[in-house]
Amino acid sequence: MNAAVLTPPDIRARKGGEPLVCLTAYTTPVAKLVDPYCDVVLVGDSVGMVLHGLPSTVPVSLDMMVLHGQAVRRGLSRALMVVDLPFGSYEESPAQAFRSAARLLGETEAGAVKLEGGVAMADTIRFLNLRGVPVMAHIGLTPQAVNQFGGYKVQGRGDQATLVRQDAVAVAEAGAFAVVLEKVTDPLARDITADLKIPTIGIGASPACDGQILVVDDVLGLFTDFKPRFAKRYAELGRMADAAIAAYRDDVRARRFPGEEHVFGDAPRTKA
Template sequence: MSATARKTAPLPDDIRGMKGGTPIVSLTAYTTPMAKMMDGVCDFALVGDSVGMVLHGMPSTLGVTMEMMIMHGTAVARGLSKTMLVIDMPFGSYEESPQQAFGNAARLMRETGAAAVKLEGGQHMAETIGFLVRRGVPVMAHIGLTPQSINTLGGYKVQGRADQAKALMADATAVAKAGAFAVVLEKIPAKLADAITAQIDIPTIGIGASAGCDGQILVVDDMLGLFTAFKPKFVKRYGSLGEDGEAAIRTYAEEVRARSFPADTHVFSDKAPGN
């Protein structure tokens, strides 16, 4: 069934069931208006911790807090009825222990209405993923370039080249075996992404990976051209809203200074209409 024909939001098992079928469509969302635009068009919307960089001007995702994720997650939930909501677990909210992860995942789901959480990490997070899934928390995994680990990865580099490929394949296998219902593959070689997609039995969601993945995700502000600080190679801009917005603001400022705005049609007379 197409996303546009769906009357209720899918659940994690529905996304899992899309493996090998019609590609899964996803975007990030941070606000109610943006969520409304993608509702029923995307299969799931991700409240990503990229919100720290995109909306709050942070240099990385490391400063994002649980409170920020809950605030934006709640806002996005208000705009969705036909698209599944997934929310990122922020840095420091799940790495310490499976018990810590469960407490914070339960809080995120309870306070935002999210159907699932996403966390970063492969083999070393498999125990935590299994712990959460067995306790009723659906988990989307995330391997390859994991932005919360940029300080140990040495920056936003392509992952999985040469001798790294075997380890990434092991990461994908581990998270699938642990019970994740899908896995994001970020910034890895296309051939490796295709091999992982063929190897594991859960959907792969690509971002800078391969068109052969089971689905794709982009940061919505990137693809709309709203975020212009930099443009990753894997981003296609489907709009130039940032440039359009800057031009509109300049025109507004010019009209205010020239006193051509507000015009007569934008102000009120002494008498009510009809009097």
Template sequence: MSRPAPQKTLSASDIRARKGADPLVCLTAYTTPVAQLADAQCDVVLVGDSVGMVLHGLPSTLSVTMEMMILHGQAVARGVNRALMVVDMPFASYEDSPARAFANAARLMAETGCGAVKLEGGRHMAETIRFLVDRGIPVMAHVGLTPQAVNAIGGYRVQGRGADGARILDDARAVAEAGAFSVVLEKVPGALADRITDEIDIPTIGIGASAGCDGQILVIDDMLGLFDAFKPKFVKRYAHLADDAARAIAAYADEVRARTFPAPEHVFGEAPAAQAPGTTGETGA
């Protein structure tokens, strides 16, 4: 019986070529089992710095370290075969100079095996994006609401309304011209996201933006209903796994307290007695 041909792992160039084609499906992942599930359906699996909040209980992404991103990147890499794996560059790992950004991006790629990195920022990060791309590191950009800059922009509020839309458009143009292979548009008005999608030649990936973007991304713990510390308007709950887990844990606790778990089928019995050498185990005259 012949085996199916192995699937080709998507590259940043493959994603770039999807501009204006079938929408790109993107999700975050932080562990091997979840990465395997996402890989079966997604074009891009992002090891997001959101891991700090959804798995480590941090109040924001600002305390996420390179070591955390590498650890979770290595775990995700074990579960991804087809999708492009992208790893977020954490706060303070790339902002101060292109050279520092290159050193940290190169480390992320070398130690996780990812196919690209993602960094936040528009026009002011264009030089860094160009520096990385020129040295062989594919970059996914991120404009609009940039969570690592939440203290500077005044919270998790919509970006690009009214006259501020020109700034976001300018940011998107700048990262595209600098060589980013795609750009995340987070929490920007739909009409602005549509205009950006029409005007730049790289795929736009929306999160709280527009269905007209070239793709969409969500934090997987949000869309599965596992994380509810924040409930953004743009998140659709496709499952409510936290509720299911709470019910399962409560049922387990009830059975342990009632001594109905473990039941006989969950308990090991004594091993069969060993037979003496040379016997068949039968009796007779």
């Protein structure tokens, strides 16, 4: 029998306990692979870069998130599924955010949404939380604001540390059940983790965070356009796939494939 599906309160209750294991997924087969091992599976807007070849997450649409959310939902039986609200689908107003979140939850059966921003998004998080939409927050480096940051830069150094702290406190007080800290300096991430009453989930932050998240394609070595410093590759499936496809090409050109065992005769084969 499958374990019960994890919920946002379950994740929040893990504060200070066993570290939370989180990965992204964008397809049904990958969702099935990661589900037994993960507490949270994020359908991230990183899908735009990883699967669709986009230069950033900014062009990702709500339709795209719904499509991939539905695919991932079919592959999960235990982990909490969280879906990203894409750029432009929530920043205008809390009401816009609710409409977008309601669509994601209704059409994908996700357990929660994730949105980027701290102090500026606190009212929106509070608005959603009061209307039954669980929210995972995301502060530090927020990829949807990459143009404003001028690149994928580390956050929390020098005077920035105060701003990141303020963002962390704001999203927690607004009702977020967890917060992603991306590319935040280790000392600052440790302090925030100690101060907040909700779990922190690090990505390029600190081992002291209450959990960790990575893009699954980075973990498996499938996304090879670039490798973030904070990502650890546990396999090199991209290289293996390259070798397999090259071997297939060689077999086809040498007429070694298909072989007798791959084709069909005029009459069914009989067993000996």
